[in-house]
Amino acid sequence: MERVHIQPFLLPILLFFSLSFLEAEAQSEAQALLKWKSSLFQADALSSWSLANSTSACRWFGVRCNSAGSIVQLSLPNANLNGTLDEFDFASLPSLTMLDLNTNLLNGSIPSNISALSNLTSLDLSSNYLAGPIPYQLSNLRKVRHLNLGFNSLENPDYTKFTPLPSVTNLSLYNNSLTGKFPPFVLNCTNLTYLDLSYNNLMGKIPDSLSTNLFYLESLNLTDNFFEEVIPVSLANLPRLQNLHIGSNNLTGGIPPILGSISGLRILELYNNSLGGPIPSSLGQLRMLERIDIKAAALNSTIPPELGLCTNLTYLELSLNQLTGGLPQSFSVLTKMSEFVISGNSLSGEISPDFFTNWTELISFQIQNNEFVGRIPPEIGSATKLQFLFLYNNHLSGLIPPEIGRLADLQVLDLSANFLSGPIPKTIGNLTQLTSLALFYNSLNGTIPAEIGNMTALATLDFNTNQLEGELPATIAQLPNLELISVFDNHLSGGIPRDLGQNGRLYNVSFSNNSFSGELPPALCNGFALQHFTADHNNFTGSLPACLGNCSGLLRLQLGSNHFFGSIPSELGDATQLTYLDLSENKYTGPIPTKLGNLAQLTYLDLSENKLTGPIPTKLGNLAQLTYLDLSENKLTGPIPTKLGNLAQLTYLDLSENKLTGPIPTKLGNLAQLQSLHLNKNSLIGPIPNEIGNLAQLQSLHLNNNNLIGEIPSSLKNCKQLVVLDLGDNGIPGNILEWLGEKLSSLRVLCLRSNMLSGSIPPQLSLLSSLQLLGLADNNISGSIPQSLGKLTAMVEGMQERKKTTNSLYRFYYRESVSIVWKGREAAFQKTLSLVVGIDLSGNYLRHAIPTELTNLSGLVFLNLSRNLLDGSIPKMIGNLKKLEILDLSMNYLSGTIPPSISSLTFLDSLNLSSNHLSGRIPSGHQLQTLDDPSIYSGNGELCGFPLTKSCSSIQASDVQLLTDDDDEKYGCILAWD
């Protein structure tokens, strides 16, 4: 504060001057102030500024005069003053030593005549809206010591005319629009002790002359500029430096170890620079250090134990680096530690219990996103001032110590994504200040303690993905501030407390993947705040709470795989923000509410696997944002609405397994984004429309099990992305066209079984280098099996794995389903479809021998050539098909012996060679011994040996020779008894 000292010896002289002179001067000062006041838009704070109030301005608010009546101080901070300084007659206030207008609404520029304040020692215009260049005339204020122009929008002064301010000790220009290199005039303000240039757009190197010229500097703040290159080692030459803030620049080249020699340093901030390199152990010499912040600086060393020597540390922030190793035990003596943040590194080892017993001032402990192991020390209960405890995403194991209940000030507790086990301690109920409790993604078991109802501040409760069991405690419904409750992926059961939601604040609720039962609590959405509600994969029953339709913010409703029944409430059509609606796998009956067509934001609609009846509402064609529509496995009737062809964003359309009739609408050809079309298992008639060929993105087309007739349209050759094509079980005639092999080069599954296809198998099918499933069974196909099928490379062992990595369709594949005849029964393969490799050509008129080339397909899991007219012998190398589980060659005209190599098929568990003309000894071997059902070989008059009752005569004894090739001998051992 500036004081006005009137020297006693001057008093007589002052008195000598006539009063009228002084009065005239005082009046002109008052007039100057009033003139400025009248220029302001908003000056309520200056109501005392009125000649009517007092002719002397000295009594006005914020004004201070010297004994002579001249204004020496004008102090109006935070006074809501709105206007400019343009009408401020600085020349009328020649005695002013202090001008403080900080935190007002002043705009415009700083007038150049401010230089008239020649006696000014302190100027504070910070936190206003001043703009334009800083006037170079400011440098005429030769007496100014404190100059603060921070937090405005000021630009560079004309440096060529800006002379150094010899008296200035404190200079703040932070948060302005200064550009270019380090301001040159500053380097000549040699009396500076405090310099703040933070939050500007300065660039270039931090000049070495700063250290040589500004000898008295105690605080340097260059935060958030664009300074680049290295941190100058010359900074160590500033003997009085206490605060060094150079975070958020583009500094590189590591931390100079010599910074450790700035012995008075209290604050060291180097964060958000791409420094790299280690934390120098020399920093341990900074015994005065209180705060160190080197967050996000690409540091890649261990934490030096020497930092434990900085016993004044209260704040340590080293997060988001690549630090490794453990926490030094030396840290346990840092008894003043208040905030400790080392998250987002690769730190490992155990957490020392000493930290918690010794750091009695600890408020925040954040070690998340590291690789810490071991237990949470029970001693954590000693750190009773803790407010924030973040241990999430480490490898911590063992129990949550009950002592955690002693941390009565705790506000946020996050232990998620560790390997914690055991129960949630009852003592957690003591944490009455806690607003957020995250324990998700651990292995916690036991029940949720009822004491949780005591946590009255709790807003967020997230226990998802554990092994918690039992019921949700009823007390949970009493929590007045609860907004989010997430317990998905646990083993919880029983009903939801009936009053849950009565606080009217719940906006995010997830019960998914548990065994909850009963009805949903009617109060759940009482406050209509609900945005996300997921309860899928439980045993909920009854109907939905009526308030759901009133939740105008509802975005996601995911209730699939429960036992909800009745009709789908049409009120859902009122929740117009809804983007995701999944009611699949329930017991809903009745029609699909037409009102669902109002949900203009809906992107995902899944009503599959219910018992819905009636037609598909035409209004669903209004859902312009829809990308996913699944109505499969219901009892829907009538035709497919042509308006579904308007759903331009649709990528997935599944209407399969209903009772839909009529033709496939040609308009479906408009769905340009469609990747997956499932219309299978309906009663659709007519031909496959040519327009399907417009679906250039189509990867999956299932039209099987309908009554479709007419040949496969040649337009389908445009669907070059097709991966799965299933047209089986229809009445499709004609030849298998060569272009299938030539154009649809991405095909992995081709199923045309049970149609009326004729002609021969085109050899071009072998061009399908990704094909893993070929199903042509039960048609009228004739000719021989092309040798070229032996070139289907995706059916060679190991090839499908390689394909999968080069093909990004794995996720998409997840939703696929293809039916295959599997071990005597029809089975649908879905999630593991990508592993199934096989050929089914059974039930046709194929002739001639089985091409030996088929035995190249070493990845085959099944091979079914039964019910044809094949002759010749079984290929000798059949044993090459090491993955084969199913082999059916029955009901052909195969002759000769069964190749001994068949006994090396150790995975074979379904074999049928019956009704052929095979002869000779049935080979033995590990796996064939377990296939002991004689019917496998029946209807072959000349076969003998196990498991048939007919034993082999001496003629077949020569086959024993072949047996010696069998690796059965590996364990065979004939020993002399002694």
Added chain:
Amino acid sequence: MASRVALVSFLLLLAAAPAMSTNYEGEALQALRARLSDPSNALQSWNPSLVNPCTWFHVTCDVRNRVIRLDLGNSNISGPLAPELGRLQDLQYLELYGNNFEGKIPEELGNLKSLISMDLYGNRLEGEIPKSFAKLKSLRFLRLNNNKLSGSIPRELVTLSNLKVFDVSNNDLCGTIPIDGPFATFPIQSFGNNSRLNGPELQGPVPYDFGC
């Protein structure tokens, strides 16, 4: 009274347990898998989220979706045999030969009441042949050869009247060889290379675990 009701309902719960779980047999197989090392990905298709294990490779079901075969011969698998396998009540063929299974044979395998064939040969199994195998009344093929089994051959096995093939050669068994029941017909090679096995047991006072 209340406690009796509770007890009764508890017992009912126990009895109903297999039927209550949607994938009881699949979970048993997952329990096996969980402890195994499977470098050749033989078990890759064992997706636990499927409603039953019937489309898993190396598994065969009957028409009621009950597992009747497990075929994992020569699959390069190592690890212990899970006791949970004993839950596969309809299993007929347990083919785990030629792997690196280790540890003891769980006595729970004696619960496989439908088992026709058990091939555990060519592994690293140790400990004794469980007496509980005497409960496998349908068993026709039992091959335990080429392991590290020790102890004596349980006499209870002589009651397995359907047993046609029995092989315990190349182990570390001791005692004497039973001669009753089906053991009357097994060739001596089935017992070979067990250095402490003392030949067919003699009628009389010599204990069957003589030399153990």
